[in-house]
Amino acid sequence: MASHESNRQVDPVDVEIDLAVEAGDWPPRSALDALAACAVEATLEEVGARAGHTVELSLVFTSDEHIRTLNAEWRGKDKPTNVLSFPAFPVTPGASLPPMLGDIVLAAxxxxxxxxxxxxxxxxxxxxxxxHGLLHLMGHDHEENEQAELMEGLERRILARLAIPDPYA
Structure with missing residues (x-):
């Protein structure tokens, strides 16, 4: 029987999160900081991420209007969406993380x-x-069924670490 648990020991990755609240009716900044820190830590632990340096991540909390503009410009879809990810460097899942992961943008x-x-x-x-956005920055995708199953499985396990119920149930 396959196990999703990893027996390998990895040093925790030091992540510097640059969080900005640009627009929208979001929870207080302190709550967003705490959510981000926990979500990032759980993700990195679940995937066994490694890096020999500090890794930077940008999180932007904005409005539908702003994300619609980004979605139109970068993806050719002139509509708002919940989250967009903009990797700073191409990353293969499981590879060592680059110094800068990229940006995750959420629409209020x-x-x-x-x-x-x-x-x-x-x-x-x-x-x-x-x-979800962080997994994209780490090279995961859900364009094809096999990729989607892998990514959703990772999301379920990461969210379980945070005592959050399966969002796909």
């Missing part, structure tokens, strides 16, 4: 609407989207 109105519609606590949904 869409995130709040989804949490309400799905009956999820807002902090759980924000944590899930940070995890």
């Amino acid at each position: 109105e869409t995130v709040l609407s989804e949490a309400e519609l799905e009956g999820k606590p807002l902090d759980h949904h924000i944590s899930h989207l940070i995890v």
Whole structure:
């Protein structure tokens, strides 16, 4: 029987999170800082991330209007979305992390609407989207079924570390 637990010992990755609240009706900055720190730590632990240096990550909390502009410019989709990830460097899953991971951008109105519609606590949904965005920055994707199953499995295990119920159930 395959196990998802890793027996290898890895040194924790030192991550510097640059968090900015640009626009939107978000929880207090201190709450966002705490959610981000826990989500990032759980993600790095679950995937056994390694780096011989401090890793930088940018988190931007903004409005649907701003993310719509980004989505149109970078993905050719003229509509808001919940989260966008912009990797600073190409990363292969499991490879050592670069000094800068990139940017994760979340849209307030869409995130709040989804949490309400799905009956999820807002902090759980924000944590899930940070995890999802971070996995993208670490080279994971969900364009094909096999990739999606792998990424969703990782998200489930990471969120379980945070005592957050399976968002895909």
